[in-house]
Amino acid sequence: MKKIELLAPAGDLERLKxxxxxxxxxxxxxxxxxxxxxxxxxxxxxxxxxxCTFAHNLKKRVYLTTNIVFHDxxxxxxEEYIKEVIDCGIDAFIVSDLYLAKxxxxxxxxVEVHISTQDSITNISSAKxxxxxxxxxxxxxxxxxxxxxxxxxxxxxxETEVFIxxxxxxxxxxxxxxxxxxxxxxxxxxxxAQVCRFAFDYDSNDKFTLATKDLNMAMxxxxxxxxGVSSLKVExxxxxxxxxxxxxxxxxxxIDSIYDETLTDEKLLEYxxxxxxxxxxxxxxxxxxxxxxxxxQYYTGRQEVSNQEYLGLIIGYxxxxxxxxxxxxxxxxxxxxxxxxxxxxxxxxYKIETIYNEDNExxxxxxxxxxxxxxPFDTRLIPYSMIRLIKKG
Amino acid sequence: MKLLGVxxxxxxxxxxxxxLDGIILPLENFAVDYFKYYSISNIRECRKSTDKLxxxxxxxxxxxxxxxxxxxxxxxxxxxxxxxxFFYDLAVLNLIRENNLSINLIYxxxxxxxxxxxxxxxxxxxxxxxxxxxxxxxxxxxxxxSNTKSDLFIxxxxxxxxxMSRRNLLTSYFDNKNKSKSDLIPIKEPKSGQEFLxxxxxxxxxxxxxKRLNLSNVYKELKDSGINYGIIEQGDYSSxxxxxxxxxxxxxDKQRIDELAGHNRGFLYRETIYKVK
Numbered sequence: 001m002k003k004i005e006l007l008a009p010a011g012d013l014e015r016l017k018x019x020x021x022x023x024x025x026x027x028x029x030x031x032x033x034x035x036x037x038x039x040x041x042x043x044x045x046x047x048x049x050x051x052c053t054f055a056h057n058l059k060k061r062v063y064l065t066t067n068i069v070f071h072d073x074x075x076x077x078x079e080e081y082i083k084e085v086i087d088c089g090i091d092a093f094i095v096s097d098l099y100l101a102k103x104x105x106x107x108x109x110x111v112e113v114h115i116s117t118q119d120s121i122t123n124i125s126s127a128k129x130x131x132x133x134x135x136x137x138x139x140x141x142x143x144x145x146x147x148x149x150x151x152x153x154x155x156x157x158x159e160t161e162v163f164i165x166x167x168x169x170x171x172x173x174x175x176x177x178x179x180x181x182x183x184x185x186x187x188x189x190x191x192x193a194q195v196c197r198f199a200f201d202y203d204s205n206d207k208f209t210l211a212t213k214d215l216n217m218a219m220x221x222x223x224x225x226x227x228g229v230s231s232l233k234v235e236x237x238x239x240x241x242x243x244x245x246x247x248x249x250x251x252x253x254x255i256d257s258i259y260d261e262t263l264t265d266e267k268l269l270e271y272x273x274x275x276x277x278x279x280x281x282x283x284x285x286x287x288x289x290x291x292x293x294x295x296x297q298y299y300t301g302r303q304e305v306s307n308q309e310y311l312g313l314i315i316g317y318x319x320x321x322x323x324x325x326x327x328x329x330x331x332x333x334x335x336x337x338x339x340x341x342x343x344x345x346x347x348x349x350y351k352i353e354t355i356y357n358e359d360n361e362x363x364x365x366x367x368x369x370x371x372x373x374x375x376p377f378d379t380r381l382i383p384y385s386m387i388r389l390i391k392k393g
Numbered sequence: 394m395k396l397l398g399v400x401x402x403x404x405x406x407x408x409x410x411x412x413l414d415g416i417i418l419p420l421e422n423f424a425v426d427y428f429k430y431y432s433i434s435n436i437r438e439c440r441k442s443t444d445k446l447x448x449x450x451x452x453x454x455x456x457x458x459x460x461x462x463x464x465x466x467x468x469x470x471x472x473x474x475x476x477x478x479f480f481y482d483l484a485v486l487n488l489i490r491e492n493n494l495s496i497n498l499i500y501x502x503x504x505x506x507x508x509x510x511x512x513x514x515x516x517x518x519x520x521x522x523x524x525x526x527x528x529x530x531x532x533x534x535x536x537x538x539s540n541t542k543s544d545l546f547i548x549x550x551x552x553x554x555x556x557m558s559r560r561n562l563l564t565s566y567f568d569n570k571n572k573s574k575s576d577l578i579p580i581k582e583p584k585s586g587q588e589f590l591x592x593x594x595x596x597x598x599x600x601x602x603x604k605r606l607n608l609s610n611v612y613k614e615l616k617d618s619g620i621n622y623g624i625i626e627q628g629d630y631s632s633x634x635x636x637x638x639x640x641x642x643x644x645x646d647k648q649r650i651d652e653l654a655g656h657n658r659g660f661l662y663r664e665t666i667y668k669v670k
Contacts, residue, residue, distance in 0.1 A: 099511040125484035143559045176556040191667030200580035294565035
């Protein structure tokens with residue numbers, strides 16, 4: 001049985017490297033044209049080429065999201081752009097528009113076409129339609145139950161990709177233009193202003209809200225593997241390095257442990273807790289076990305909470321000082337208990353006893369984000385290792 | 394341009410007599426985003442009672458457990474000799490092709506019918522009509538018209554559908570607030586002042602723009618360009634007012650249409666943005 005794919009988002013080249021190093025099998029990115037995250041830092045052709053080379057050296061894959069619902073004027077230069085990004089080395093396009101899907105299928109056999117969740121594929125018949133068109137994979141609608149996913153995943157010669165983690169749309173993907181009407185930003189061309197997270201006036205005493213909690217499928221990875229899903233997708237091209245490292249690293253561990261048959265209930269709970277710790281909203285499994293209901297929604301205005309446990313990114317090692325060098329992200333101080341974690345899954349519990357600044361002067365408190373600091377540590381760590389707070393001192 | 398009505402009361406024959414060229418009937422259990430739905434037997438009755446155009450809406454997302462019923466209703470609709478089906482989910486197209494059913498199809502992708510190439514591809518796949526999105530400009534409409542052979546349908550007057558969710562958002566909201574449920578509420582986004590109607594039924598929740606779209610100012614231009622069908626929704630108009638509206642389109646009286654429907658021209662002259670610097 002082919003091992004299930006862990007598919008991660010990346011808003012830029014650094015995120016691409018981080019998610020691949022932390023265990024993603026493939027990464028999806030947006031280019032400078034045709035992507036539904038028009039406001040993400042999308043990849044230039046040079047960056048795309050570098051990203052593909054980096055991924056391919058690790059025997060991993062890169063998918064390009066070209067999933068806007070285009071208007072006639074967006075059509076200009078489309079063929080040239082498709083050719084240019086193929087030349088950069090991408091492995092697949094994630095496409096929403098039927099014309100664009102067919103165009104790539106007919107003209108570029110060297111790449112795969114995956115049909116975007118924007119097309120809200122909810123049944124076997126429409127999935128077969130895309131397979132017969134030549135698509136190799138469909139990204140399923142987020143509104144499906146376990147049984148529905150299983151049935152669609154049983155279609156021969158068609159891969160299914162399922163979202164497992166991250167923010168949810170309230171409405172069917174592709175069937176929402178709230179952003180267009182409230183902000184004049186085009187939801188289906190990458191301008192979505194997330195109006196479903198706004199609070200609306202309903203009556204004089206109350207606000208009407210329609211925002212959903214986030215998705216977290218850690219408890220159901222085993223089910224998704226056994227029902228025949230091909231790829232597990234994490235949402236969030238604009239998320240932080242720390243969030244991506246933690247989420248991808250956690251799912252990598254869970255998937256590998258399931259295949260190795262070493263996953264214990266204790267470990268599953270530990271990783272569920274870790275995933276919850278980086279979330280800025282509550283999470284549920286949404287439609288997987290039942291139709292989404294009142295427990296999957298929010299009823300207050302803003303729902304996000306900021307997360308301050310990410311303390312810094314390790315960027316090097318000072319041999320002379322025998323210290324790791326890090327770029328600070330959030331406040332910490334002497335006495336704090338932290339964990340240092342690496343892309344290959346190593347975790348080092350660590351109590352902060354000494355902090356040096358860039359001039360090798362001892363300081364008690366790190367309070368300036370982006371400041372370069374050093375912490376005594378015997379071992380050089382691989383790039384993109386990070387530090388998180390466990391307990392304040 | 395032929396005029397098609399979406400009716401909320403039971404007087405469709407009167408409206409057809411009044412000048413509508415046909416009506417659009419949302420099929421119960423298989424259509425969303427409407428206020429009145431019709432059973433197969435209702436549709437059969439309509440067919441018997443008029444030779445005018447009868448289009449059926451079948452625009453919900455289809456789930457696996459609905460596919461058998463979907464095929465059955467498609468076969469029934471073929472036997473009724475309706476003039477076409479507005480569809481969203483590609484399962485409809487796929488089942489019609491797999492079963493060699495002879496039914497005229499209109500692609501009703503709501504917000505996704507925005508360019509000529511895609512409409513032309515659908516045409517090549519046997520879908521001979523497209524219901525244009527309400528969120529494109531007049532120039533885009535005209536450009537599409539000049540670049541496709543497909544029959545084009547446009548909403549001339551009515552409340553645009555803004556969003557559709559599988560969630561029972563009103564049930565959840567009122568449950569949470571411990572209040573008695575309403576299936577239809579108005580809401581307002583406070584900063585922009587934009588108002589919406591939120592309606593829930595057994596298929597989920599639909600958001601309508603609570604300001605009627607009225608394309609009277611470009612009606613003649615659209616008609617002259619060759620847009621084939623214009624849709625006029627009854628909405629909350631009384632029977633009398635709706636007849637007046639139909640008359641005002643048939644004997645084109647822009648002033649009267651505007652008196653009855655206001656001046657919201659939607660996105661005709663307002664291009665949406667999608668890159669925010």
